[in-house]
Amino acid sequence: MPRDDANYSITDAQYAALDAGLTDGKSLLISAPTSTGKTLIGWWAAAKGLEHGKKFVYLVSHRALASQKFDEIQRLFRGPWLGDDPHALVCATGDGVTDGSGRANSSPLSATILVATYEKYLA
Known part of the structure; x- marks a missing residue:
């Protein structure tokens, strides 16, 4: 701040x-x-x-920005807000859909926090 x-x-x-x-x-x-x-x-x-107990989606315009914000969200929210659950965070872009552990995720909408590009979220 x-x-x-x-x-x-x-x-x-x-x-x-x-x-x-x-x-x-x-x-x-x-x-x-x-x-x-x-x-x-x-x-x-x-x-x-x-x-x-709510979930949230963070939408961005570009894949590189999604990756940057996903890393930032992991630093901010993993631990104090989500425990150490890597599956609670998912990044969805044209490159793929992965969780906080780097593994593929087939159900991104079930994540507590989803970072996605607009086109991937709308698809």
């Missing part, structure tokens, strides 16, 4: 999401320019959902 001197600071987009009820479980559509903190907003929403 960005810091301003000794204090934490958030972006206008992050403040607006929190003010609109993100942590109260409200559905929100976040549209903001690059580097305004949308990913962190998504992680906040995901963590809140996981606290309540």
Whole structure:
């Protein structure tokens, strides 16, 4: 999280999401320019959902971005939120569908967290 001197600071987009009820479980559509903190907003929403036993899907436009976000999600959520279950995380792209252990997964929609490209998710 960005810091301003000794204090934490958030972006206008992050403040607006929190003010609109993100942590109260409200559905929100976040549209903001690059580097305004949308990913962190998504992680906040995901963590809140996981606290309540929900699943989530993280959609991306490109395979390389899916791989990057999948790695980031494993660092953030595996352990504290999902235990050490590698099957709770699945990445689905045109290259294939694999879980957190790198094994093929035939039922990606059963995962707690699914990272997917748009075309793979829609297929």
